[in-house]
Amino acid sequence: MKIAQYALIAMLFYCIFCNLKISTAIINRGQKFLDSSDEFPGTPFLFLKPSLTHVYHAGYYADHTPANPDIDPNYARNFQTAGFALAPTFLDHENPWKYSFVIVHLSHPEALANILKQWPSRVMSSNGSNIFLLQQIKS
Amino acid sequence: MMIISLLIAFVIGALIFGAIYQKDAWGNALGVLVSFWLGVASCALIVFYSVWISGGYDPLNIINTTFIVLICCILLCYFRQGNPFLCVQGLKFSFLFVLVIFIGWILMNGLSHHNFYGDWDAWSFWNYRSRYLVSAGYHWKDIFTYDAQAKHPWLLSYWIVFGWSWLGEQSYAYTFLSAQFFGLMVLATVFISIWYLTTNEFIAFVATLWLASMPYFLLHSISQYADVITASLILLNLVLLFHLYQRKVKSDALLLGLMLGIMAFSKDEGILSALLIIVLLIPWLRKSKDFYAPCCWGLLLTIFPTIVVKCWMLPAPSGVNTINLSNIGDWHRALYIIQYFLFVLRKPFYGGALIIPFGILISFLFRKSDKQDVIMAWFLMIFIAVFLFLYLVVSGNLPWRLLATGERLVYQILPVMMVFLFYRLFGNFQK
Numbered sequence: 378m379k380i381a382q383y384a385l386i387a388m389l390f391y392c393i394f395c396n397l398k399i400s401t402a403i404i405n406r407g408q409k410f411l412d413s414s415d416e417f418p419g420t421p422f423l424f425l426k427p428s429l430t431h432v433y434h435a436g437y438y439a440d441h442t443p444a445n446p447d448i449d450p451n452y453a454r455n456f457q458t459a460g461f462a463l464a465p466t467f468l469d470h471e472n473p474w475k476y477s478f479v480i481v482h483l484s485h486p487e488a489l490a491n492i493l494k495q496w497p498s499r500v501m502s503s504n505g506s507n508i509f510l511l512q513q514i515k516s
Numbered sequence: 517m518m519i520i521s522l523l524i525a526f527v528i529g530a531l532i533f534g535a536i537y538q539k540d541a542w543g544n545a546l547g548v549l550v551s552f553w554l555g556v557a558s559c560a561l562i563v564f565y566s567v568w569i570s571g572g573y574d575p576l577n578i579i580n581t582t583f584i585v586l587i588c589c590i591l592l593c594y595f596r597q598g599n600p601f602l603c604v605q606g607l608k609f610s611f612l613f614v615l616v617i618f619i620g621w622i623l624m625n626g627l628s629h630h631n632f633y634g635d636w637d638a639w640s641f642w643n644y645r646s647r648y649l650v651s652a653g654y655h656w657k658d659i660f661t662y663d664a665q666a667k668h669p670w671l672l673s674y675w676i677v678f679g680w681s682w683l684g685e686q687s688y689a690y691t692f693l694s695a696q697f698f699g700l701m702v703l704a705t706v707f708i709s710i711w712y713l714t715t716n717e718f719i720a721f722v723a724t725l726w727l728a729s730m731p732y733f734l735l736h737s738i739s740q741y742a743d744v745i746t747a748s749l750i751l752l753n754l755v756l757l758f759h760l761y762q763r764k765v766k767s768d769a770l771l772l773g774l775m776l777g778i779m780a781f782s783k784d785e786g787i788l789s790a791l792l793i794i795v796l797l798i799p800w801l802r803k804s805k806d807f808y809a810p811c812c813w814g815l816l817l818t819i820f821p822t823i824v825v826k827c828w829m830l831p832a833p834s835g836v837n838t839i840n841l842s843n844i845g846d847w848h849r850a851l852y853i854i855q856y857f858l859f860v861l862r863k864p865f866y867g868g869a870l871i872i873p874f875g876i877l878i879s880f881l882f883r884k885s886d887k888q889d890v891i892m893a894w895f896l897m898i899f900i901a902v903f904l905f906l907y908l909v910v911s912g913n914l915p916w917r918l919l920a921t922g923e924r925l926v927y928q929i930l931p932v933m934m935v936f937l938f939y940r941l942f943g944n945f946q947k
Contacts, residue, residue, distance in 0.1 A: 378882045382941055385875060389726045392868035396729035397623075399864060403731060404626035 517683040518693040520573035521559070522552075524582060524682075527600075531589035534598035536767050545613070546759070547603035547709045549584045549752060550771065552701065557818060558585065563681070564821045572654040575681035582678075584910040612721040613707055623697050627734050634695060634740025642742055643691050645673035650686060660829045669822045671781045674743040691740050698744040701735025702931055703728050705748045708937045713888070714942040723938050727931070730867035736927050737766045743924045746786045749779040751931045753793055754895060758888050760807070761800065769807040772797075773814020780822045785928055787822065790899055796891055832875035840911040849914060853907045856918045860926060870928070872933045879940035888943075892936045899929060926936025 530552035533871040540939040562585055564580045593600050634643065649656050672694075679690045703724050710720035727733055737744055753775050772793075780790040794815075801808055843849055885893070903925055907917065 378941075382765065385871070385937075386722060388868065388871060389722055392871070393722075393726050393862070396726070396731060396867035399731045399867070400623050400627065400729060400734060403735075404623070410801060438785055502875045 517677065517687075518690060518697070519691075521679045521682055522697065522715050524586070525559050525862070526552055528558045528586060528589055529553065530603050531586075531593045531598075531600050532558065533771075534600040534602045535589070535593045536771055537602055537725070538596045538597075538598035541941075543706075544606040544608070545610075546712055546755065548607065549701070549705060549708055550756070550775065553601040553749065553752065553775065553778060555801055556675055557671065557781065559678040560671045560822060561818070561903070563674040563677045564629030564670065564824075566654065567649060567677075568781065568824070573649050573654055573677065575684070578681040610716055610717060613704075613711075616707060616721055616724045617700055617703060619725065620700055620734075621696065623728065624699055624738050626690065627731075628696070628738045632729065633696060634691065638695075638740035641668075642672050643676060644742060645670060645687060646676040646680065646691075649673065649677055657829070661917065668742060668783045669781045669786070669825050670742075671778070671783075672745055692738070695738045695740040695744065698748065699734070700750045702733075702737065702744060702751075704809045705751050705755075705929045706934060709751055709931075710938050710942075712755060713758070713939045713944070715944060716942055719938060719942045721750055723934055726867070727934060730865075730869065732865045732867065732869075732923070733927070733930070734861075736923070741924065742783045743785075746779070746783045746789070747928045747931050749775070749782055749786060750789045750928060751935060753779055753789070754892060754935075757793060757797065757891065761887065763806065764807075766807060766810045769792060769809035770814040773811040773816075774818050775814075777815045777818025777822070780819055785925070787826075788902060789895075789899065792895055795898075796894060831913070838911050839909050841909055843909050843911070844905075846908070849908055850904070852914065853918065856915075856922060856924070860923060866926075867931065872930070872937050873936045876933070876940060877940075880881050883940060889936075889940065892932065892939070896929060896932060896936065 532554045532913060558584070562581050563578055567573055568579050570577050590600075599605070676691055679694065680686050683690060706727055707720045707724040710723050711717055714720065746750070751868060753772065756768070756772045756891075757774055760772055776790040776793060779786040800809070810876045858870070860866065861873070907914065910917070
């Protein structure tokens with residue numbers, strides 16, 4: 378029994394050592410990623426500094442002016458007040474602009490008509506009557 | 517504001533804890549942990565009842581209700597002659613505990629550069645719900661027209677709305693810090709559970725440090741998902757079950773009932789876990805009939821919001837997830853699922869988590885099982901079997917489904933499996 382206990386503890390210390398190496402590598406990579414960005418200078422707390430992903434969430438949190446002029450913040454806000462919400466997302470972390478979409482969750486039946494009327498060219502596909510992927514924002 | 521929210525939650529939780537245990541006093545790190553969860557759930561319930569009764573989100577209403585609940589808790593504690601500081605009475609300072617939580621916090625902070633806004637479901641599900649509730653006014657029920665939103669109960673989203681109400685704005689920092697807090701709560705639960713079950717502080721430290729160093733655990737902890745809450749509550753409820761078995765006190769049964777309801781309020785997997793623990797509890801309750809009533813009362817007090825979401829708010833099924841029972845005999849599918857989980861645990865990203873299932877199996881060569889062992893083993897086996905069955909029979913794209921949900925399931929049961937392994941190897945067995 379003692380042998381099993383010691384073996385486990387030894388393995389765990391080895392795992393902890395390797396894990397810390399991986400975790401710190403990811404942290405460093407993230408730091409370099411942030412350092413290469415001049416999007417948000419002067420953020421006082423390093424750990425609160427938003428990453429580049431900020432811009433893609435701008436529509437979701439519509440209070441912030443999106444970096445992309447294609448998305449009108451007022452339009453996003455109108456969505457919110459009408460009972461919609463925007464959840465922009467990205468699929469490719471390395472080259473996020475390439476695949477940026479806006480997902481719209483509809484909560485009112487008239488939303489579909491509004492979107493088709495105002496953004497006819499943006500609608501790419503839909504899942505039932507609930508989710509619409511709008512065409513890529515910027516390539 | 518995060519600290520104020522946590523302080524309010526802890527005070528409410530400590531008062532409830534003090535009111536429950538006015539006669540059968542116990543207090544230690546486990547008590548503090550329980551008080552925190554009671555408080556967090558109470559704050560979420562305040563938002564639920566406030567929105568549900570008044571028909572829409574009103575921050576002033578939530579703040580007023582919080583004061584009313586605080587006063588009610590103080591009166592409850594006073595009239596039951598409870599001690600509001602009971603949960604911290606037997607607390608011992610542990611340097612190793614502070615050290616491992618600090619290491620976990622440093623690593624989570626470092627990694628959160630990638631995940632300041634959390635992962636996909638944080639934007640489109642958990643925080644989205646909070647955002648919707650705050651923005652949609654009296655239309656908030658419209659969120660359930662999108663059937664995925666009725667999938668899981670709302671504990672995390674309500675907690676975020678609670679914080680935003682006190683903050684007066686929809687802050688990202690609050691969701692981010694909440695995720696860190698819940699991630700640290702998982703670490704604290706693992707440390708305290710192993711310490712409680714093995715009485716070996718050093719082993720608890722090593723195990724928790726291992727978990728705290730796992731890149732997957734850290735990144736998922738700051739993903740702002742409800743899995744983090746469920747993972748912590750599953751383990752905590754199992755430990756409370758053992759606590760009830762050991763002490764055989766009615767107040768423990770009431771507390772377990774309350775916590776099971778809270779766990780069910782966290783996620784669908786929480787509902788399953790609560791049902792499993794109830795099933796495991798029934799044989800014991802049949803012998804100890806006095807514990808039925810307090811356990812049921814506790815459960816009834818906290819299960820109501822889950823029933824509302826799962827029964828009354830459920831929209832018509834979209835037909836995306838259909839059950840295909842003919843898949844049961846599909847061995848290729850079953851093998852694919854098992855291979856997937858073994859493959860996941862093998863990845864360096866999981867920091868040697870494959871040791872856990874093999875370690876548990878090997879430990880059966882050395883040691884016989886006791887009651888706590890058997891309960892944890894049954895819980896894990898049924899939990900895993902249910903999800904294997906669901907993966908097997910739910911039609912659709914299996915690789916995608918496994919990719920989207922499999923790793924979250926691993927996260928939820930990883931703390932329990934870890935505690936199980938350490939209890940098998942280092943535990944104080946009770947014959």
